[in-house]
Amino acid sequence: MTSLSRHTVAITGGARGIGRSTAQAFLAAGARVAIGDIDADLVAATAEELGCAGFALDVADVDSFTAFLDDAEEALGPLTVLVNNAGIMPTGSFLDEPLHVAERQLGINVTGVVIGSKLAGNRFATRGAGHLVNIASVAGVIASPGLATYCASKHAVAGLGEALRQELPARGVAVTTILPGFVRTELIAGLSPGRIVERIGVVEPEQIADAILDAVATGHVGARFVPRAGAATARLMNVLPVRMRDGLSRRLGGHDVMLRTDETARAAYRARTEREPSVR
Numbered sequence: 319m320t321s322l323s324r325h326t327v328a329i330t331g332g333a334r335g336i337g338r339s340t341a342q343a344f345l346a347a348g349a350r351v352a353i354g355d356i357d358a359d360l361v362a363a364t365a366e367e368l369g370c371a372g373f374a375l376d377v378a379d380v381d382s383f384t385a386f387l388d389d390a391e392e393a394l395g396p397l398t399v400l401v402n403n404a405g406i407m408p409t410g411s412f413l414d415e416p417l418h419v420a421e422r423q424l425g426i427n428v429t430g431v432v433i434g435s436k437l438a439g440n441r442f443a444t445r446g447a448g449h450l451v452n453i454a455s456v457a458g459v460i461a462s463p464g465l466a467t468y469c470a471s472k473h474a475v476a477g478l479g480e481a482l483r484q485e486l487p488a489r490g491v492a493v494t495t496i497l498p499g500f501v502r503t504e505l506i507a508g509l510s511p512g513r514i515v516e517r518i519g520v521v522e523p524e525q526i527a528d529a530i531l532d533a534v535a536t537g538h539v540g541a542r543f544v545p546r547a548g549a550a551t552a553r554l555m556n557v558l559p560v561r562m563r564d565g566l567s568r569r570l571g572g573h574d575v576m577l578r579t580d581e582t583a584r585a586a587y588r589a590r591t592e593r594e595p596s597v598r
């Protein structure tokens with residue numbers, strides 16, 4: 319395994335799922351790691367279990383994000399990597415989606431990544447080195463019904479990453495955008511991607527972690543699809559005429575996978591990601 323012992327890494331949304339696996343992989347490679355998460359109890363438990371620093375964090379709040387980076391640097395030393403991983407994926411009919419759910423998604427998935435990229439990017443630029451890894455999605459380059467606001471948010475992350483890839487190296491900052499397909503975490507609870515996608519397009523969170531570590535170890539900048547088949551599918555979808563694109567989407571099950579959910583299996587995920595804000 320490549321040693322990443324010179325790295326000090328902050329990971330948002332690190333209490334579970336891809337963020338947790340990424341923290342575990344960086345620790346195994348010798349890096350120092352801080353995780354932040356909106357779920358304060360779970361992030362403390364995960365940090366203790368993995369043996370890393372853990373802090374409560376709301377990525378959509380600039381003061382909270384600043385405090386997270388300050389706390390991480392105070393505990394571990396200057397950061398060299400920020401993984402902007404925190405994100406939520408409410409599914410279902412766009413017209414029935416409550417506005418607060420759309421706002422929450424855009425706040426976490428887009429504003430959170432913009433805030434993190436600015437705050438950490440400035441720290442890295444001051445020191446002349448650092449790596450931003452932003453987690454987008456295949457939904458950042460193609461789109462499906464039942465996922466409109468999420469697709470909008472991930473297209474924003476993909477666009478941000480492509481612009482920063484070109485802009486920030488002059489300031490010493492590398493930028494990688496990771497575009498996962500389906501990953502076996504609670505985020506996809508109650509979804510049935512269909513036989514073909516299940517066979518070639520569903521990966522484990524550890525595979526996303528491996529891609530992130532490889533990008534940091536090799537200084538890879540730009541977009542990286544996991545699994546790699548996602549790149550070919552996305553490229554094909556984007557060059558096909560609309561009618562053929564819709565036909566392929568139907569064959570792959572993408573036309574209704576986000577609308578046809580097992581609500582019992584998805585209830586706990588919905589409860590933690592779509593709750594009404596307590597203060598407006």
Ligand SMILES: NC(=O)c1ccc[n+]([C@@H]2O[C@H](COP(=O)([O-])OP(=O)(O)OC[C@H]3O[C@@H](n4cnc5c(N)ncnc54)[C@H](O)[C@@H]3O)[C@@H](O)[C@H]2O)c1
Nearest residue numbers: 331335336355356376377403404405455498500501503505
């Ligand atoms: N699982 C997939 O199929 C998949 C596919 C493509 C992209 N992604 C992206 O990967 C990232 C991680 O997803 P995951 O599958 O591990 O989901 P997950 O739900 O397992 O983990 C996400 C973590 O982010 C935390 N979080 C939510 N809001 C937050 C906030 N405001 N501030 C800080 N932390 C917050 C949650 O508490 C949770 O611990 C997300 O950006 C997601 O959109 C996931």
